[in-house]
Amino acid sequence: MAQSVADRINEAGPELAELAWQNERLGKLSDRSAQIIREAGVMRILQPCEHGGLGGTPADFLEAVMTVARHDGSAGWVCGVVGVHPWEVALFDPKLGHDIWGQDQETWIASPYTPTGIAEPVEGGYRLTGRWQFSSGTDHSDWVFLGALLGDGKGRPAMPPRAMHLILPRPDYSIIDDSWDVIGLLGTGSKDVAVNGAFVPAYRAIFHEDVASGAAAQKAGLSNPIYKLPFSVIFPVGITGAIIGMAEGALAAHGAYQRDRVSAAGAKVRDDPYAAYFTGEAASEIHASRVQLLSGINWAYDQVTSGREITFEDRSRIRRNQIRCAWRAVAAIDTIYARSGGNASRRTNPIQRFWRDAHVGLNHFIHVPGPTYHANAMTQYGLEPPEPLRMGI
Structure with a gap:
């Protein structure tokens, strides 16, 4: 059931994309956008099954978030943030789940x-x-x-x-x-x-230390391996996934625009080998970001499913790659935007919206590269990173 969430989102994709403009004007998701997300089941992918959850994997969640963000970056971002919270609720006393979802399993x-x-x-x-x-x-x-x-x-x-x-x-x-x-x-x-x-x-x-270390899942006696994932591994997935979805949306909008675009010199842009080169390069970078992010969370999920430990070195590697995925995807959007012509900056053009959304999303704490890259490098040198560098890992 969880795997069909992305399919339901795609069916509603054109409406989600059109609602994106209304969401910008409102400064929040419209009621209809929220309804589409609820009906698709995005927020219930990681929700405990006893409270209406879909029993999905982290990869199912990531695919759904990227799909939403491909149509509307803001909606995808909300899904990536809000959708991971049900995972953490399972780490608490069971009374909390009943408090939240006892009357309505669609509660965010x-x-x-x-x-x-x-x-x-x-x-x-x-x-x-x-x-x-x-x-x-x-x-x-x-x-x-x-x-x-x-x-x-x-x-x-x-x-x-x-x-x-x-x-x-x-x-x-x-x-x-x-x-x-x-x-x-x-x-x-x-x-x-x-x-x-x-x-x-x-x-x-x-x-926080209990959530970060996995002690909370052990104390709660949870058997489902998904709850044994470190917070620093599962939490960033949806946010970076939203960035990648925005890049995919920008690429699709760029392709549709370039297909029929005519340059100021009267030539068809689709016949310009230089423009095509950069489109291909951006597409490859976005795909690489998608594959690497999925690879990291799938590896981590396989580890906990097999009863193996995820070490600090493992976490620093996954976080390093997750951060790099976001920066690579946004750089690809920059490539697309810079080669979409002056009309890409019109407020009615979705390319500029994806460009703005992705750059604001890149400013999130989990996309700051310096300390995490440094910590990961130290593990490769065989050294123990000091505490300030371990934050967020």
Whole structure:
């Protein structure tokens, strides 16, 4: 069933592509775009089966995200971010899944995980306060994952710092409506959210270190190997997959435009060998990004399915390649855009929309190359990377 999600998205592809313009104007996904995504089942691919999940693999999820992003970059981005959250819910106390999906198995969960809040320990849980940026898809979500630092009882982070993931229902947080004014990914509606002293029961909180190390899955006694994947391996997949889908969408729009385009000199562009050369080069780079990203997540899934460990060196290699996939795909979009003529910059041309969306998406933390490349190089030198370089791996 999970494998058919991409097919359902493709059937609705022309409508999704047309709705992309409306999403930009709205500054969030339209209700119809969200409905198409729900009906296709994208967000339920990684959802626990006992709560209506489709029992899909990470590759199924990645294929679905890339397919959505090929038609609408913003919609694909929301799928890549929001669609991975059900995976993490399985790591919590089973009560949490019932809280979220007990009444509606189509309920979405937003984020972000950046620890810009303070979670003060109180009896039975935590008291959370803070403000967070970039909550993609938040208008269509009824719960939110938020990152925070464990408090010291005085409103400051405890030392040494310990990052946490806490999850709250919509009544416990506020969405800041005027906080998403950007040049790309407009339709994601990635607005700020704020919390002012909300109580979070202990079973709705988890330490990041447990999620990152795989200890959370072990503590929960989960047998499905998908939940044994490291957070740093599964979380980036959907986001980078959305970037690759945007590149595929840009390539398709470029091809359709170049086929009938006539240059200022009156020649058919399709007969220009130089233009064709760069189209072929971009197509190869985008395909290489797709194959490498799928290869990394499939390898990791095979490892945990076989009961083998994914080491830090493995994680750094997968993250290195995932980052490179994003940068390679965006460079290919630049090649396409630069050779699509002046009309590519018109607001009615989807090429410029994919170009803007992809560049904004490349600014996400998980696409920052320096520390991860450095850490991976150190493992190749036979050295142990210091803690600052291990962040996000």
